[in-house]
Amino acid sequence: MIQLEQVNKWYGQYHALIDVSERVARNEVVVVCGPSGSGKSTLIRTLNRLESIDGGSIAIDGRDIHARGVDVNGLRAGIGFVFQQFNLFPHLSALENCMLAPVNLKRASKSEAKAYALELLDGVGLAHKANAYPHELSGGQQQRVAIARALAMRPAIMLFDEPTSALDPEMVGEVLGVMRKLAGQGMTMVCVTHEMGFARDVADRILFMAEGSILERAAPEDFFTNPTHPRARQFLQDRGGR
């Protein structure tokens, strides 16, 4: 479903992504982990063109996303993106945050959008907070609304960029719970995360990245018990083998 072929990216002189090639199949849950500065966030942001690439190609559903005439907005509408900083719109309520895109992109009427938004908020356990504003919600609640907002566009793929890194520890669980549920429902997901427990339980595949390249690809059981690449081993050791 997602196909990366020799993707390269530079920030000035700095080679941020080096010859990255990978495939993500439909319904797969892929976790990308690695030390900071490894390029994980950069990589996931290239998938919905929040970052540009300087070489190689990215195809989604067989179509090159950088081809001439590609509708960037249409592409993004089909991909849900969850940010580390949530990026909820503070001037709108939780419900309005979820309804904004479907209504304005003419994907649904106001009443349809509202009904579906309420359904999604209920799915993340926040139906009772539909009319609350972001500043009235805790971090964990905001992130769950952010997930509902991304789902409101009925995307085929969900991307998560360190969704729990900005949360206090006690709120991490509620967000991971929602992500687990999504995975269970068969959503195609790519997650950049440090949460190894989640990775171990939910991921179909782990990608380990360091210094701009994917150094190891393995199923979770293999990765956590027997990593082959020395950097990966170092990484897991430093994390105390959580």
Added chain:
Amino acid sequence: MTFFDSNLLLAGQYHDWLVQGFILSLQLLAASFVIALPLGVAIALMRTSNSRPLCAAGATIVEGIRNVPLLAHLLFWYFAFPELLPEPVKLALYDSNPEFICAVIALSLYAGVHMAEDVRSGIRAVPVAQMEAARSLGLGRIAALRLVLLPQSIRIAVPPLLSQTVNLWKDTSVATVIGAAEMMYQAARVETATFRSVEAFTFATLAYLTVSLAISLAAQLYARRFPVRT
């Protein structure tokens, strides 16, 4: 009739008028600046002092002057103020150069209070801890102000102060209302005499532009040479 007769600007009587106007504008700028800056620092110190009456007096001065347009200030100082003076002083004023003097008074006060606000922001931008550190070393209040607070405040305040100077430069144009023969006065005079507005106003535009840009450039150079370090 040519569209733009640059000869008008380069030589002759009209050229002389315009140049005289430019010079007077510069003189107004210089005289007002020299009074406004120390005045601004003094008012800023008043507003940041610990004494309630001093604080209140400073605030009253600033708000009282700031909320009245410069034109009204000029009218007051030129038409009303002399009436308040004792007769001999009033006559002495009229004998000398009342337009220039009254313009400088109005401009200095107006620019002074705006500069006071910039200096005040500069003072407030320096963390309180700096003064505390200075005092705990044993420095008296004045010494601490002089050696620790003001040098840092001024570095922060210089770019906005230079911006105020540009405003002061532009404001000298309003002095024409009381008949000061500065740039705008002369430009209008040339226009009335020749019915050619383009040349006169182009001269004025270039005059204002160059000095404004020179001052702004100085601000940028200063910021680069003396960056604010916290």
Added chain:
Amino acid sequence: MTELIQEYWLYFLVGQYPNGPLGGLSLTVLLSGAALVLALPLGLMLGVARVSPWRALAWPVAVLVQIVRAVPLLLVVFWAYFFLPAVTGVKTGQATTMLMTLVLFDAVYLAEIVKAGINALPKGQLEGARSLGLSYGQALRLVILPQALRHVSPSLVSQLVATIKATSLGYIIGLSEVSFIATQVNTLVFTRAVEVYIVLALTYFILCFGLSRLAFLLERRLNRRPAL
């Protein structure tokens, strides 16, 4: 002073109306309000152009803004009043000239205010909106500007105060705004210059200081609401 006010208050307030065009304090206030309202759409466009990623748009606007800000407003008034009629053949009245000049003046400063408001928002807001599939224009309209304009509302009020003060320049081209009327009264009465001009100063003070307090209260209210 009270007899002075009693005698001339109406003239001060409305000029020669209804026996002539509107003047005095009413003209000052109306002119300022109209200029700001008309300048808003223009200022918004210029502000958006300034933050635009397209250099061909951002650059000329930046140059225009720099020039207008480096030159005295009075000079712009003179260009509009003396030069424009010679070129277009249309002689505009003093009020119309002042209005045009003030709209330009306000638009340029509003552009800067809008630009500052937009840039003060976290980058993630635009990314969040775009990642949902909204176009740049939609993101601007639905997410960025509603927040930015709310944040800069105190600056908008301050700009109104600046405009009120700027209307006084109309005096120089003979517009019957409140300063001009005050001088007319002074010429009529002749011996009460101090009182006349103190009344003028007080009028401006009450109007402008009042509005400044409003701006201050708006700012306070904004700071109290977290994250908005």
